[in-house]
Amino acid sequence: MKFTDLWTLRPLPQPGAVVMGDCYRITVLTSRLLRLEYDRQQRFCDSATQMAICREFPLPAFEVRQDGARLTLETEAVRLEYDGQPFSSEGLSVTLKGAYSAYTSVWHYGDAPDTLGGTARTLDDAPGEIPLEDGLMSTKGYAVLDDSRSMRMDEAGNLLPAQAHGIDLYLFCYGHDYRACLRDYYQLSGHTPVLPRYALGNWWSRFYPYTEQSYMQLMERFAKERVPLSVAVLDMNWHTTRIDPKYGAPWTGYTWDQTCFPNPERMLSWLHAHGLRVTLNDHPADGVRACETLYPAMAQAMGMDPQGEAPIPYDAASPRFQQAFEQVVLEDFRRKGVDFWWIDWQQKGGSSKPGMDPLFTLNHTRYLYALRQDQAAMTFSRYGGPGSHRYPIGFSGDTHITWDALAFQPYFTATAANIGYGWWSHDIGGHMLGVHDDELAARWVQFGVFSPIMRLHSSPSAFMRKEPWAYGMRACAVMEDFMRLRHRLLPWLYTQNVRASETRCAFLRPVYYDYDCERFAWEGYRALRSEYLLGDGLLVCPITAPADADAMVAKTEAWLPEGEWVDFFTGHRYHGGRLLELYRPLEGMPVFARPGMIIPMDGAETPENGCPLPQSLLLRVFAGADGVCEVIEDNGKTPGAADYLRATTLARFHQGDEMRLEIVPIAGSAEIVPAARCYTVEIVGVAETLPDEASCGYDAAYDAARRTLILHLNCSPVKGAVLCWHAVPTRPALDMYALLERMLFPARMPLPAKDEAVRAFRLTDCAERIAELRRLDMPDALLGALIELSCVD
Secondary structure, eight states: OOHHHHSOOBOSOOGGGEEEOSSEEEEEEETTEEEEEEOTTOOOOOSEESSOOBOOOOOOOEEEEEETTEEEEEESSEEEEEOSSSOOTTTEEEEEOGGGOOTTOEEETTOOOOBOOOOOSOOTTOSSOOOOOOOSOBTTSOEEEEOTTOOEEOTTSOEEOOOOOOEEEEEEOOTTOHHHHHHHHHHHHOOOOOOOGGGGSEEEOOOSOOOHHHHHHHHHHHHHTTOOOSEEEEOGGGBOOOOOGGGOOSSSOOSBOTTTOSOHHHHHHHHHHTTOEEEEEEOGGGOBOTTSTTHHHHHHHTTSOTTSOOOBOOOTTOHHHHHHHIIIIIHHHHHHTOOEEEEOOOOSOOOSSTTOOHHHHHHHHHHHHHHHSSSOOOOBBOOOSTTGGGSOOEEOOOOBSSHHHHHHHHHHHHHGGGGTOOOEEOOBTOSBSSOOOHHHHHHHHHHHHTSSBEEEOOOSOTTOOOOGGGSOHHHHHHHHHHHHHHHHTHHHHHHHHHHHHHTTOOSEEOGGGTOTTSHHHHHTGGGOTTOEEETTTEEEOOOOSOOOTTTOOEEEEEEEOSSEEEETTTOOEEEOSEEEEEEEOTTOOOEEEOTTOEEEEEOOSSOOSSOOOOSEEEEEEEOSSOEEEEEEEEOSSOTTSTTOOEEEEEEEEEESSSEEEEEOOOEEOGGGSOTTOEEEEEEETOOSOOOSEESSEEEEEEETTTTEEEEEEEOOTTTOEEEEESSOOOOOOOOHHHHHHHHHTTOOSOHHHHHHHHHHTTOSSHHHHHHHHHTSOOOHHHHHHHHHHHTOO
16 A cells, blocks of 8 residues: 555645635635645645645635735634735734634734643653643634644655745634544544554563563563563664674664574564564664665665665655665565564754655655555654654653653643544653652553553663562552453454544543533643543543552542443442542552443453454443444454455444343454354443343353343354343442442551441431541541542442
């Protein structure tokens, strides 16, 4: 595949969308998206750029009125007023109209909008929060993207140097309709492609001088501990770093360290046989030097003397270098078994011509190289500015190991959606400095499991290990359980990955995207930065602060939108429309689903390495409302390729006068799905009541602690199944005494007060119960946890 097979490259707008004067050009892309250009020499850019590749939108209705030099342009959403002179705050303004406007939503040229944040190039050396670039979402309803200095793109999708021209702005006026804003941005800039399935499993990475033997032993230890992995990362020590100083620093390298890896093909083959994909770290700035084994071939491809020692530095502006590097270096490593590259560009320079951004060019060319291969394409690199979302995944950099760094990452990851960047990969657990902290490590892994990419990483210090068994028994068990959960969630994660790409939405996004009419969700969001939406509606609230030493629970604040929410792990039900304090022991994490949600999971308790299509599919249904889910599976090729195959399983849940669950026979290429696949259904929030009708046999069990009915179905993917209850099963009351005992037993507080707390829960009136609890001698965190418990169903 090539660029134009995946993305629509139509840089010219509809002819009727352009309003032009002597030195200005205004393009009405949509009723809410305007392109504003000014140049005294009329050097307007008609080619695609690194950010804008498709300006062809359906022509919106608009009206233009001219009064001398003064221009007024109106769409259903905005009114532009312009004096025809060089752009100025006095002469150019845009007002958001009617339902699209927010208070003071008038943009004047030069205004810095109060955006809700975008992202940043790196978190390198960050102990906590860092400043963010602007995004497209704003409390005032408008935002500006400056495309004046972008690289251009030819009709085949090749990048060209930026050319001098005047002002080139894109004004987004979407009010608080953030989903529509992002959808149109993706139309303009190209959608985020689907990630390969293996990218969504657990990655192992460490900056450490492994040997072939020690790395394979480590992978065997993970297997012994029944902790699945999908990607094996080899940091820069895979290549030799012992080079003659005359060649420069040893960061760049393409020659295997034969002392540590005497037979690279053997090791890569072994890793593949154990279900792992492999990526190598690449610091490409120094190009290919004479100390490399591939230098003679590279020099010949460049028309240089193969026997000489002239360096061949990386050059973003040289198509010949790009072609030679792909044919000589990338092809050699691909044949030996390298699946993709981790590109770590940190330098300045890198181009023989001005106007070429080496980082963005690297991301672009490496992704297109992968796209041309018979595989699902992916890169792993640093953020290179607007348009970078076309080349996932992003490597965020070397953070410090601190609670502040963890607390910032959920917010950082969510706000990246505001510039379309939905696939950040963090150094889970932190990279360097800090202190050894079991609780911090476990909480970071929990966030990693419910984040776009779950990649453990750290520095080479002997005291900086990230293997779960390097921590205490409790933290180890939590980390391992959550890493297993990551692989069990793969059917849902991969489906959400596909849906995010196809529906032009961000896989992970701030709460205000889906609840933008709830003013608190965005006005108060800066104070609630740890919560976000994942996929089709999971509300995730990672815990990013240490537990209270006496209560033995940690706290996070969360705003639950209106309606009912169900705890993913416990099945407890919460009423939304309010700000809550949520408390969890180390084993717990606040993750919420809506009633009616169906989460498809791998039915195996301990999934295997890699990300194969599961033999057993589990559907976790949260009772209480109607719901539908689909499970999208494919053969691992890039969607749109000639040999791409997809199968879709649809499940429907209905709860009204009766309760009904239907698993529709698989549609599409059923042959890619295991023929012997079996199904398990978990219905959360119902009594132990068996279906009155069933189209297949089943075995039943009941989990009283989670109030969950479990049915193991005897059906096949091609036949599906239907289960029907003539009356809706009731939801049993919580076993409050068991929950209290579990919460109170480890707490450090007077024992009589524990007994009094239990007696307080015998009060039926919630307000009286809370008043009685406040009277007792107990840690504040424990009081908060008991108040939370008293308010759930």
